Amino acid sequence: MSTTVLTPPPPARATIPRTFAAMMAREARVMRKNFLSTFVRVLVQPVMFVFVFSYVLPKLGGGAMAGGPGGPTFSTILVPGLVGSSIIMQAMMAVIFPLMMELNWQKSITDRALAPVPIPLLAVQKIIAAAVQGLIGGLLVFPAVLLIHAEGQSPHVHVGNWPVLVVVMLAGSLLAASGGLLLGTLLNPQKVQVLFAMVLLPMTMLGCVYYPWSALDHIRWLQILSLFNPLVYVSEGLRSALTPGIPHMPVWAFLLAIVGGTALLTWAATRTFTRRVLT
Amino acid sequence: MSAPPEPAVQTVELKKTYPAAGPRPEVPAVRGIDLDVPRGEFFGLLGPNGAGKSTTIGMLTTLVVPTGGTARVSGLDVVKDAVEIKRRIGVVSQNNTLDSDLTAAENLEFRGRFFGLSARDARRRADELMELFGLTEHRKGNPFEMSGGQAKRVMICRALMHGPEVLFLDEPTAGLDPQTRTNLWEVLRGLQAGGQTILLTTHYMEEAEALCDRVAVVDHGRLLAAGTVDELKNAAGADTVITVAYDAPAPDQIHKLADRAGISKVEVNEGRVRVFAIEPGDILGELVALGNAAGVGVTDASQLRPSLETVFLALTGREYRD
Numbered sequence: 001m002s003t004t005v006l007t008p009p010p011p012a013r014a015t016i017p018r019t020f021a022a023m024m025a026r027e028a029r030v031m032r033k034n035f036l037s038t039f040v041r042v043l044v045q046p047v048m049f050v051f052v053f054s055y056v057l058p059k060l061g062g063g064a065m066a067g068g069p070g071g072p073t074f075s076t077i078l079v080p081g082l083v084g085s086s087i088i089m090q091a092m093m094a095v096i097f098p099l100m101m102e103l104n105w106q107k108s109i110t111d112r113a114l115a116p117v118p119i120p121l122l123a124v125q126k127i128i129a130a131a132v133q134g135l136i137g138g139l140l141v142f143p144a145v146l147l148i149h150a151e152g153q154s155p156h157v158h159v160g161n162w163p164v165l166v167v168v169m170l171a172g173s174l175l176a177a178s179g180g181l182l183l184g185t186l187l188n189p190q191k192v193q194v195l196f197a198m199v200l201l202p203m204t205m206l207g208c209v210y211y212p213w214s215a216l217d218h219i220r221w222l223q224i225l226s227l228f229n230p231l232v233y234v235s236e237g238l239r240s241a242l243t244p245g246i247p248h249m250p251v252w253a254f255l256l257a258i259v260g261g262t263a264l265l266t267w268a269a270t271r272t273f274t275r276r277v278l279t
Numbered sequence: 280m281s282a283p284p285e286p287a288v289q290t291v292e293l294k295k296t297y298p299a300a301g302p303r304p305e306v307p308a309v310r311g312i313d314l315d316v317p318r319g320e321f322f323g324l325l326g327p328n329g330a331g332k333s334t335t336i337g338m339l340t341t342l343v344v345p346t347g348g349t350a351r352v353s354g355l356d357v358v359k360d361a362v363e364i365k366r367r368i369g370v371v372s373q374n375n376t377l378d379s380d381l382t383a384a385e386n387l388e389f390r391g392r393f394f395g396l397s398a399r400d401a402r403r404r405a406d407e408l409m410e411l412f413g414l415t416e417h418r419k420g421n422p423f424e425m426s427g428g429q430a431k432r433v434m435i436c437r438a439l440m441h442g443p444e445v446l447f448l449d450e451p452t453a454g455l456d457p458q459t460r461t462n463l464w465e466v467l468r469g470l471q472a473g474g475q476t477i478l479l480t481t482h483y484m485e486e487a488e489a490l491c492d493r494v495a496v497v498d499h500g501r502l503l504a505a506g507t508v509d510e511l512k513n514a515a516g517a518d519t520v521i522t523v524a525y526d527a528p529a530p531d532q533i534h535k536l537a538d539r540a541g542i543s544k545v546e547v548n549e550g551r552v553r554v555f556a557i558e559p560g561d562i563l564g565e566l567v568a569l570g571n572a573a574g575v576g577v578t579d580a581s582q583l584r585p586s587l588e589t590v591f592l593a594l595t596g597r598e599y600r601d
Contacts, residue, residue: 003469006410006439006442009391010396012395012441014366014394014395014441019395025398026381026392030381033380034380097597107372107376108377114340115365116366116394121282278343279297
């Protein structure tokens, strides 16, 4: 019988911050490997959208759909909306898809949970990693929505308030990622299809992506109902920062909803996640 | 460097009851288990599927929260000191839990980094372990395109990256072909000979017999017996077990066998007779002859040599089935 004498491992300092950093390094490695497939997926929808509404339709004579003559071009309305919806979709998918695999197929979450950090911190790590992907998704959409348009249909965008832009992009990504973690830990995998049909699609369509929230004055019930949609606050927040000339929610309102919602969803998601992992 | 004095694993009255969920009543998976595993030992938890082995290993590796009793690993409490325990153990689970987004080598590298190794040290250690376990040519392989045996070896390497004080393996050879299984046994024997403390669960009797210094037999969440394989065989009085099934109620004379020296127990259940013998002699032939004499035919007969299987039979009265 052969004896397997292992050399002792090199000296290790497994502090919680170091472990956390290593886990983020793993995410970065995976993101780099899958960059194309991941981000092509987020780009297609907004690119198609601006192509049809800011290029094809205006060419066909159906342009300037919003605001009428002299008002803002539709492309101007779309910039904050499409950036916001990309952030939300990408951050949610970045947390939900891997989680479905880890919680169910092969139960590989048990292995991730063996990394030497408290389980709630593992949940926070998942939220931050997904938020980074959401943020990258949002940034990648910018050039598309700024550049694709017919002549005379260019969006009028100027950053009116940098701090608000940065806070909304960062906190909006975290909001979506924590919401994704909450849904992912509450739902069983068979319901993922339902999640897309019943939650993500209506959320995007009605997320004040294609019109400002104030325009809903004419449909009061929808305006009120929209307040339950987190994407509305991200779209409106970006509208306030990028296209301040277009009516938008007051800054305190969307910041309160985004930051408060992030705190609430993160708290809830770390609890549901811990309950799924520790039995 | 002297080894710390605490046992590698120690549990007292360890219990786990899963709460009722919907129509399912609560499940008492583990009902009070005492274990004591010294350092350097190869210890086996043996029992049929559903005996509570995986739940026990889950509690020892901090991912299942006990509902009663205490469990300590390297002297640390599994509930209060979970993070520190995780730094000191390596776990190989039953499923392939390798990270499918990473190559085999990256799986090891990041595991090392999670446990505090620098990126360079982690890569070097990963190369070293993969070479030791004959995995070098699979370094860039996807963990889910490997054979079951290769993936298991990668998982063992991954668990060894940070030099764990205790290595836990949950059903390491379940689902592997016999050849791969014996190869893996060699790997584990080598590790133990090198001083690694190992705790494994298995539902294969022959695996526990082949590998373990000591074995705890569990069934229905309870510990039935613990000791070296030889101790268990002696203590259970379960030596050779001869079983005969008649096509009619067994002849009465069979009960007299119990008085004979070398026979520890005779069980008769209608036409089914089971004799626990220390000196088997030709009891099987006698049983057949007794049947013939009484005009009763024999439909089935077996003689099991002393093994953990006969121990299980003596302890539970049930035959061991996977």
